[in-house]
Amino acid sequence: MACSLARTWGIIGEPWTPLILRDLALGLRRFDDIRADLGIARNILADRLQTLAQAGVVERREYESANRPRLEYVLSDSGKELVPIIMAITQWGDRWTTDGAEPPVVFHHQRCGGQSTARIVCDRCGEDLRAEDLQLLAGPGSKTGPGTFLADLLPRAVE
Amino acid sequence: MACSLARTWGIIGEPWTPLILRDLALGLRRFDDIRADLGIARNILADRLQTLAQAGVVERREYESANRPRLEYVLSDSGKELVPIIMAITQWGDRWTTDGAEPPVVFHHQRCGGQSTARIVCDRCGEDLRAEDLQLLAGPGSKTGPGTFLADLLPRAVE
Numbered sequence: 503m504a505c506s507l508a509r510t511w512g513i514i515g516e517p518w519t520p521l522i523l524r525d526l527a528l529g530l531r532r533f534d535d536i537r538a539d540l541g542i543a544r545n546i547l548a549d550r551l552q553t554l555a556q557a558g559v560v561e562r563r564e565y566e567s568a569n570r571p572r573l574e575y576v577l578s579d580s581g582k583e584l585v586p587i588i589m590a591i592t593q594w595g596d597r598w599t600t601d602g603a604e605p606p607v608v609f610h611h612q613r614c615g616g617q618s619t620a621r622i623v624c625d626r627c628g629e630d631l632r633a634e635d636l637q638l639l640a641g642p643g644s645k646t647g648p649g650t651f652l653a654d655l656l657p658r659a660v661e
Numbered sequence: 662m663a664c665s666l667a668r669t670w671g672i673i674g675e676p677w678t679p680l681i682l683r684d685l686a687l688g689l690r691r692f693d694d695i696r697a698d699l700g701i702a703r704n705i706l707a708d709r710l711q712t713l714a715q716a717g718v719v720e721r722r723e724y725e726s727a728n729r730p731r732l733e734y735v736l737s738d739s740g741k742e743l744v745p746i747i748m749a750i751t752q753w754g755d756r757w758t759t760d761g762a763e764p765p766v767v768f769h770h771q772r773c774g775g776q777s778t779a780r781i782v783c784d785r786c787g788e789d790l791r792a793e794d795l796q797l798l799a800g801p802g803s804k805t806g807p808g809t810f811l812a813d814l815l816p817r818a819v820e
Contacts, residue, residue, distance in 0.1 A: 504765045505766070506753075506754030506759060506764065507679050507680060507683060507747060510757075510758060514750075515674060515679070516674075520667075520674070521666060524797075527792055528815075558757070559757075577792065580753075583756070583792075584753065585792035586789075587746065587749050587750060587753060589781070590749065591666060591670075591673075591746060592665045593665070594669055594746060595665025595668050597739075597742070598717070598742070600665060604802030605802050606663045606664055606665060607665070607799065608799075608800040610795070610797075610798050611790065611794055613783070613788055614785050616785045617798075618784060618785055618790065619783075619785075620781050620783075620784070622748070622779050622780070622782075623782055624770045624772070624773060624777045624778075624780070625778040625780045626778075627770065627773035629770075630745075631745040631748065631779055633736065633742075633744035634741070635771045636686070636744060636745075636768050636777070637771055638768060638769075639766070640766065640767075641764040641765050643759065643764050644766060645765065656766070
């Protein structure tokens with residue numbers, strides 16, 4: 503499908519995957535530590551880590567423990583770029599799914615030293631991006647097909 | 662689970678849901694139009710819209726067609742707030758999943774009149790949020806349990 507949203511969802515859209523990425527962002531690296539934190543089955547965690555490694559989001563590294571080679575998992579550059587997105591999703595949940603309860607987790611921004619909320623802004627004008635102000639245009643790589651039949655109906659971006 | 666990420670994923674994490682939200686953001690409102698665009702089974706689309714409506718992300722409205730009442734679907738305020746997040750996810754996919762191909766869809770920001778890329782910045786200092794600069798802290802609503810065993814290990818936010 504010529505759709506970057508669908509392709510990305512194929513990588514991060516499976517249940518548990520965002521929580522695995524969160525654990526990796528927190529600095530957990532070992533299979534058993536992640537499994538213990540999430541309380542999920544070994545085969546599910548192995549399957550999700552496999553998907554993430556194949557997509558290049560997670561890197562597997564060998565280390566030695568008690569003279570035996572073991573694997574640990576760390577976020578790649580593309581995986582690190584998902585962390586602010588996961589933060590924005592988490593804070594959307596804080597606003598809309600907690601029935602007014604306090605947030606379970608807060609994000610400290612070490613560069614400014616404060617508790618941070620993710621804002622999604624336009625890279626050109628710096629203003630907050632809002633649904634009302636956004637128009638989707640067919641890009642240079644658009645194709646028509648299942649999931650993207652709309653592409654033909656969209657105005658085309660001027661190149 | 663006392664985790665806003667897990668709760669949000671329970672709403673938007675199912676396959677097809679981001680593409681349904683994208684179609685609603687594009688202005689499609691009718692069941693048959695969304696179904697035709699995505700090429701998915703009626704029961705799957707009905708199920709996903711039901712989840713979104715129960716979570717308050719989508720509002721069902723009645724309209725009349727050929728003297729019969731029909732339902733149409735529009736994004737609620739919380740649903741509109743997901744649109745910039747979906748844009749950020751899509752553009753992550755443009756950067757990391759297309760093997761250098763051109764983006765299928767581009768976003769026009771009507772406020773500044775240009776082609777926009779989503780930046781995720783800190784609401785306090787305005788700088789780009791990067792994984793390396795973020796530290797997760799247990800918030801006032803944190804609880805320990807499956808999926809959040811880590812909460813006990815996190816430093817607590819100063820209130």
